[in-house]
Amino acid sequence: MSNLKSSRIEGLHKMPPEARLRAVAQQADLKEEYVDVLSAAASGQITLADRLVENAISSMAIPIGIATNMIVDGQEMLVPMATEESSVIAAVCNSAKRCRSTGGFKTSTSGPIMAAQIQLVGATDPENVRLKVLERFDEIKEICDTVDPLLLKFGGGFRDLDIRVIDTAEGPMTIVHIIVDTRDAMGANAVNSMAEALAPRLEEWTKARSILRILTNLADRRVVRARAVWLLDEIGGEQVRDDMLSAYYFADADPYRAATHNKGIMNGVSAVVLATGNDTRAIEAGAHAYTARDGWYRSMSRWEKDADGNLVGILEMPMAVGLIGGATKIHPTAQANLNILGVKTADALARIIVSVGLAQNFGAMRALATTGIQKGHMALHAQNVALMVGATGPEIDQVANELKSIGKVRQDIAEEILARIRSEK
Numbered sequence: 001m002s003n004l005k006s007s008r009i010e011g012l013h014k015m016p017p018e019a020r021l022r023a024v025a026q027q028a029d030l031k032e033e034y035v036d037v038l039s040a041a042a043s044g045q046i047t048l049a050d051r052l053v054e055n056a057i058s059s060m061a062i063p064i065g066i067a068t069n070m071i072v073d074g075q076e077m078l079v080p081m082a083t084e085e086s087s088v089i090a091a092v093c094n095s096a097k098r099c100r101s102t103g104g105f106k107t108s109t110s111g112p113i114m115a116a117q118i119q120l121v122g123a124t125d126p127e128n129v130r131l132k133v134l135e136r137f138d139e140i141k142e143i144c145d146t147v148d149p150l151l152l153k154f155g156g157g158f159r160d161l162d163i164r165v166i167d168t169a170e171g172p173m174t175i176v177h178i179i180v181d182t183r184d185a186m187g188a189n190a191v192n193s194m195a196e197a198l199a200p201r202l203e204e205w206t207k208a209r210s211i212l213r214i215l216t217n218l219a220d221r222r223v224v225r226a227r228a229v230w231l232l233d234e235i236g237g238e239q240v241r242d243d244m245l246s247a248y249y250f251a252d253a254d255p256y257r258a259a260t261h262n263k264g265i266m267n268g269v270s271a272v273v274l275a276t277g278n279d280t281r282a283i284e285a286g287a288h289a290y291t292a293r294d295g296w297y298r299s300m301s302r303w304e305k306d307a308d309g310n311l312v313g314i315l316e317m318p319m320a321v322g323l324i325g326g327a328t329k330i331h332p333t334a335q336a337n338l339n340i341l342g343v344k345t346a347d348a349l350a351r352i353i354v355s356v357g358l359a360q361n362f363g364a365m366r367a368l369a370t371t372g373i374q375k376g377h378m379a380l381h382a383q384n385v386a387l388m389v390g391a392t393g394p395e396i397d398q399v400a401n402e403l404k405s406i407g408k409v410r411q412d413i414a415e416e417i418l419a420r421i422r423s424e425k
């Protein structure tokens with residue numbers, strides 16, 4: 001248990017970040033070396049951190065690596081990925097290289113369409129409420145479009161209504177979905193503002209009471225599909241292909257396996273989402289909810305073999321990312337990464353992200369169906385283990401190489417190797 005006496009630090013949010021760090025250090029009885037670590041990590045980033053989040057005391061650097069070999073819709077791409085996990089980026093490089101001969105990744109999208117929900121309760125006639133709202137379509141469109149004239153100028157705005165009566169433990173509720181084209185924005189703020197502006201009018205028209213007014217992260221009208229074909233030679237032959245297909249059928253049938261299979265896909269997806277300053281939680285929530293839309297949790301991807309026996313991979317998922325709002329525009333690292341990608345629209349970014357997710361899935365499945373994940377993953381993880389046991393400078397490579405050569409990437413063995421290296425000096 002920590003020695004913290006109280007978690008109440010009065011006025012913490014009003015202090016400048018340096019004073020905040022001091023106050024936290026004092027309250028948490030933090031050693032000076034950790035204060036120095038947090039202080040150094042904040043270097044050059046603290047003003048931005050203080051603008052982005054509340055009670056900021058420091059920043060945390062996540063490595064950015066580049067996925068090479070990607071071709072998306074005929075376009076060569078270098079993709080920045082922000083992740084702390086070794087072998088994730090190598091896997092994408094490897095998988096993308098293996099489908100270059102068939103043209104890489106081909107994509108399609110359903111457009112940048114988001115929805116906000118308005119919950120209407122307390123009516124004895126929820127179906128009647130539904131119809132009353134639908135009759136006001138034109139007025140609703142006007143109210144929503146008035147909220148965000150800039151969005152309208154860029155070709156976005158209100159598009160449609162979808163109204164559902166759902167059964168709940170509290171009885172039926174009428175749920176109004178306003179469907180909005182949010183163009184190059186993720187769109188949370190636009191649709192939330194529209195929902196809040198509309199709710200009082202809905203109450204007036206229906207006599208029901210509105211409670212929640214918020215976007216849904218199950219962005220099932222903003223899906224992106226990516227597909228790619230891997231030739232038998234690039235996979236390692238028929239047996240590997242069939243074992244990869246078997247791995248897919250396993251994931252599609254078993255939620256225990258699907259959770260890990262899909263985590264692998266999200267390794268790639270979340271890394272590009274984070275690198276571009278987008279909201280990883282929004283994408284993750286949407287991806288998992290979409291996967292379970294038929295009532296059970298299954299594989300996010302689909303795999304099959306084509307008439308020539310090649311392996312075909314397909315990934316379809318909601319991809320509500322933007323280039324305008326959130327941290328995308330104000331985080332200089334996100335801006336630099338977007339410049340490496342060279343994308344000009346949120347749509348183009350979304351297509352790349354889903355392609356990376358598919359590449360990631362291929363890499364993990366191929367490794368799992370052949371040598372097992374540990375060989376590639378642990379070889380790259382060996383450096384982390386060397387660092388973990390305190391290796392510095394040239395010791396890091398020495399320890400990592402020895403761990404790889406004996407094929408056991410373990411902390412206890414790394415400690416022994418490091419002790420031996422130091423005793424030999």
Ligand SMILES: CC(C)(COP(=O)([O-])OP(=O)([O-])OC[C@H]1O[C@@H](n2cnc3c(N)ncnc32)[C@H](O)[C@@H]1OP(=O)([O-])[O-])[C@@H](O)C(=O)NCCC(=O)NCCSC(=O)C[C@@](C)(O)CC(=O)[O-]
Binds near residue numbers: 261265267365367
């Ligand atoms: C690790 C590899 C790529 C080795 O794979 P390999 O075939 O031994 O690699 P290689 O040395 O023959 O090199 C082939 C290509 O891979 C790339 N490559 C190779 N090494 C690097 C590197 N260091 N840095 C950057 N790129 C690298 C690179 O493109 C290279 O071509 P080149 O450019 O040299 O002409 C392979 O074993 C692999 O893809 N493994 C899967 C790794 C993985 O999925 N990691 C995620 C972490 S585990 C997890 O969280 C998810 C999981 C697995 O549980 C999901 C699931 O269960 O489904």
Ligand SMILES: NC(=O)C1=CN([C@@H]2O[C@H](COP(=O)(O)OP(=O)(O)OC[C@H]3O[C@@H](n4cnc5c(N)ncnc54)[C@H](OP(=O)(O)O)[C@@H]3O)[C@@H](O)[C@H]2O)C=CC1
Binds near residue numbers: 151185217322324
């Ligand atoms: N459940 C969730 O996922 C939630 C997420 N969030 C957060 O919301 C943030 C994203 O919000 P978002 O609404 O995208 O960002 P912003 O509101 O910051 O930016 C979007 C706005 O930018 C303006 N704009 C300028 N150029 C364009 C263009 N080409 N295309 C579209 N809009 C343009 C629009 O009008 P105007 O300037 O007039 O507004 C638009 O509404 C993320 O940080 C996310 O974490 C917030 C709440 C809930």
